[in-house]
Amino acid sequence: MNFRKGNKNDLEQLKELGVKSWTQFKDELTNDNWNELYKSLNSYETYNDLLEKSECIICENDAGEIIGMAFLIPKGNPTEIYDEKWCHLRFVSVSPEFRGKKIGGILTRMCIEIALKNNEQTMALHTSEIMKSARHIYEKIGFKILKEIKPRLGVRYWLYTLELNEIEEKPTHNTV
Numbered sequence: 001m002n003f004r005k006g007n008k009n010d011l012e013q014l015k016e017l018g019v020k021s022w023t024q025f026k027d028e029l030t031n032d033n034w035n036e037l038y039k040s041l042n043s044y045e046t047y048n049d050l051l052e053k054s055e056c057i058i059c060e061n062d063a064g065e066i067i068g069m070a071f072l073i074p075k076g077n078p079t080e081i082y083d084e085k086w087c088h089l090r091f092v093s094v095s096p097e098f099r100g101k102k103i104g105g106i107l108t109r110m111c112i113e114i115a116l117k118n119n120e121q122t123m124a125l126h127t128s129e130i131m132k133s134a135r136h137i138y139e140k141i142g143f144k145i146l147k148e149i150k151p152r153l154g155v156r157y158w159l160y161t162l163e164l165n166e167i168e169e170k171p172t173h174n175t176v
């Protein structure tokens with residue numbers, strides 16, 4: 001496996017991975033909510049927007065196919081969820097056939113390394129009740145629930161934060 005920075009040349013594969021990795025949640029959502037999510041996942045605009053304002057880390061298999069991705073958006077990009085003083089993690093995704101190989105955790109830790117290098121203080125993310133394995137990874141790394149936020153797509157969501165100066169286990173992966 002190879003980890004590297006993603007770029008606009010990866011747009012098609014990022015979109016394909018988004019759809020492929022998030023399809024696991026289709027049966028846990030209503031048809032309307034799945035269609036709303038699918039529309040976003042299947043849109044070049046979603047990934048183009050993320051690439052423009054974030055650092056993208058991808059994982060490729062030995063054949064050069066993108067099998068994992070994560071986007072780190074720097075502070076100064078507030079949303080209805082995220083404070084302007086926080087960097088935030090988005091779309092940590094792993095292809096279904098490569099789950100269980102710690103790729104999601106490695107991508108998350110690589111984003112933490114980048115955030116530390118960029119002198120970020122707080123990293124945030126949001127995740128839901130249907131994303132049990134993702135929540136386990138984040139909590140193991142040290143993210144803590146700050147609060148429950150308004151439901152999205154008909155499921156419960158929580159806002160997590162990680163105070164970067166309080167990380168007990170510093171990331172050990174080389175950033176790309």
